[in-house]
Amino acid sequence: MASPIGPELERLIQLLARLPGLGPRSARRAALHLIKKREALLEPLADATRVVSERVVVCSACGSVDTRDPCTICCDPKRDPSILIVVEDVSDLWALERAGVLNARYHVLGGVLSPLDGVGPDDLNLGRLVERAATGVSEVVIALNATVDGQTTAHYITDLLQHLPVKITRLAHGVPVGGELDYLDEGTLVAAMRQRTAL
């Protein structure tokens, strides 16, 4: 039986289905939703995807994505230029920014060392990190995931920056805010107890 929908619509559904979080079924729903809200959603989305696809660039300083290079954060004069926060991916940068955690600049590695996946030091944005850390930076905060690969990469970076006069720190381990002790693993509890703070 021939496809009940034209090739243009079919193509839109196929592309939507490749977004993370959407599958074939939800892509069809999304496509119908877009068509029903043509002026409020479909046309703006067509414009927004076009604009982003034409203008988005990787920041040559920090490796983040933005529509300008250097990116908004690297250009922001209110940011403390002496602190550099090292993250694995742009999504981690966005997460820290949402938390409004530290008014500093970032360095996006674009991954973590992972011998099993064939990711070595040359695949990461490390050379630029050493350059940046050597010029006017007093602290490098390593904000990588608390996974084996993340921690391996943290140690690698520590060695890499050893010769520079910078303080190297990492995010604290401990009980998540709102978390219940009963549900936490032993490693987290040990770390939280070791680094207990005065009330």
Added chain:
Amino acid sequence: MASPIGPELERLIQLLARLPGLGPRSARRAALHLIKKREALLEPLADATRVVSERVVVCSACGSVDTRDPCTICCDPKRDPSILIVVEDVSDLWALERAGVLNARYHVLGGVLSPLDGVGPDDLNLGRLVERAATGVSEVVIALNATVDGQTTAHYITDLLQHLPVKITRLAHGVPVGGELDYLDEGTLVAAMRQRTAL
């Protein structure tokens, strides 16, 4: 703290978050995914949304959506023109087409009667249904959801077409293929037993 991402990217994320199945978090993931696959995904999606937003139309015959009017199905000479399948929404039409269930034409109501939600007969594509059923159609299959509103609408349509020489049928109730009796409601079991068929 200023937004860490440019307004264009922010806008794309906001629009993606309005798709069914995506929320703010998954929209951010989707946007980053799009940017990382710019040539393979973002640019084609920009084109596809543009093309669909410019070309998609509601079929003046059946009420489906397509990039041509009358739509691909209404124009298909291989379809049996004497059978009309009445569905609530385009998504139901697509579902029946995927099942390759009956090589006939469709009529999309655009909803079902729902007094509580203020949906009356004038809000549905019913006038055109009567016109179509009166010209060369011998059977109208009512393929609406087996909900209260769906069944109310089915009865309303039956009354509406009473004066025409057409056979009016509806989808069978019964045990879903692969379904287990233990998990089915009593209404379904009663219907399945009443309409039992010879082996």
